[in-house]
Amino acid sequence: MKPENPFVALLSLLVGLLFLSPVLYSIWMSFQTADDFYAGRVTFTLDNYERAIGQFNFARYLINSLIVSGLVTVLGITVATLAAFAFARFRFPGGDLMFGATVATLMIPSHISLIPNYLTLAKAGLLDTYAGLILPAISNGFACFFLRQYMRGIPKALDEAAYMDGATHLQVLWRIIVPLSRPAISSMALYIFIAEWNNYIWPLVAVGKQDLYTLQIGLARLYRINPGEGLIDWPLVMAASTITILPVLLGFLAVERHLVRGITMGAVK
Amino acid sequence: MSGISLRNIRKAYPGGPTVLHDVSMEFQPGEFIVIVGPSGCGKSTLLRLIAGLERADAGEIKIAGKRANDLPPQDRDIAMIFQNYALYPHMSVRENIAFGLELRGMPKAERNRRAEEVARMLQLEPYLERKPGALSGGQRQRVAMGRAMARNTSTFLMDEPLSNLDNALRVAMRTEIKDLHRQLGATIVYVTHDQTEALSLADRVAVMKDGHLLQFDRPDVIYDRPANRFVAGFLGVPPINFLPTEKLPGCAGLAGSDDLTAGLRPDILAVHTAQPAGPSLAARVVMAEMTGSDLLLHCDTAAGRLTALAPRLALGGGTEQVWISYDLDRALFFDNQSGARVDYVPGDRQIR
């Protein structure tokens, strides 16, 4: 790598700080008491975290969010990978049409499917359940499209070599295609996880029981905690926000090293 | 060990022209078969049909006497070496070699032992834990061979396995493959566009062109009695010379000779610095190529351009003007219309 131009390095640092500043500010704020914050005094307290977790049930919401986002990610990636493998490697009647339909779903705003999904789940009796939160999110047209494109870049000779070695279709997928698609699959997993983590509308619609609230719903409710005083308890909201963004940050750090690595090198001369 | 039989195979890729026209061949168990032909003539397609990676549009493929048209590749007990090796990039050399064994449920200790055994045969032991990306071309090629050998199959298909190697390595690997065939006693179907590989490796050679099988026979027969002009021109280095018979001194008496082309391989030509007795062509040397002990002479003659081989020392300095004589009894003759070889019987100077 070239040595960095010091001016560019300084500029990058400043831009980075600029992006980070609201996050840092809110984390800082989450350690103040409301009174001190509005009075302009600087203190340090864990009180807001205690209240968010104890009084306002955020531990529960965190678990719900982890369950829902985790399962949506695992199931969504599974479905997308299987479908992508089929679209990338097999010609079958209606295949092109089905792939076209999959791509077409990318152009449908999610809000349009909100009511149909609600009615379907209501009929199935799945409102106010984890299944109701998870099922509509596991078919992901974008992930399928993205993985299919990536898999088409893997030389078909590798599949054929595996078939000659005695592999079944699923063994080819699991032993050859999936390991070689790891960068794409990790990216998609992260993308699905974050999208589901931040999903607000669907949990709002599909769930009424407080026990099933996800973090986003819980967070939104916090704004209405102190309506009488006319003031929002910002330090409390910021503590809850910090609880909300932390898992995403950790998740990103966990998969980041898989994201950009090219693995196909050396497969075919 | 199993033989393979192809009967009236026809194949066209979806939306494309026919790539194989009515190809029929029988491979005996344990034979080393080389399929040779110019690029694009359908060699790989034929191999992939035998492997089960493509389906024939018509005809029958039999493996070990049983119809195999509908058998998936996993069930054919055939190993294949791909032109670009197709090694699994995310697996070590050991895992690459043992993958087929693992899929067949062989316990880990046993398949490791087998992988090491194969690696020893191919001098790959130091690289067992490396990924293919960290190997040289020749090493990758050997891993590809090892992967095919690990399973003890009776039939090997090889698609231009040496074409990505440099010349010295290619010659060395050629010998190794021949040795391997002797050791394993397996049926090998080997595809190449290199005529030297074809002649040196094969028990029998199949020459293909544009999806047609032109000739299928022993290498010496292919060389000495090529079925037609294309086969004669494709095999042999330096290449055979084609000259119109009517312009060739000594052929004037041949019946029907104006419809024939004579094929003179360089090895039946003799180069003289003075006009010899008997029929010969006066030739002007256009270019002389050093090949070591010999000179490859490109000459202009009254009958056309000719390539001849002459011992360098015998020629001395006078290489401008030479005479070329030929052994007409060993010349080949081809029909100008069909290109087919016509038998010429020495002595009665008649074309049959």
Ligand SMILES: Nc1ncnc2c1ncn2[C@@H]1O[C@H](COP(=O)(O)OP(=O)(O)O)[C@@H](O)[C@H]1O
């Ligand atoms: N997958 C394919 N789809 C369409 N045409 C193909 C395909 N593979 C090969 N061909 C065509 O079939 C012909 C024979 O190809 P191939 O068997 O690879 O020839 P060779 O191995 O002798 O060079 C070529 O004209 C090639 O373009």
Ligand SMILES: [Mg+2]
């Ligand atoms: Mg080929």
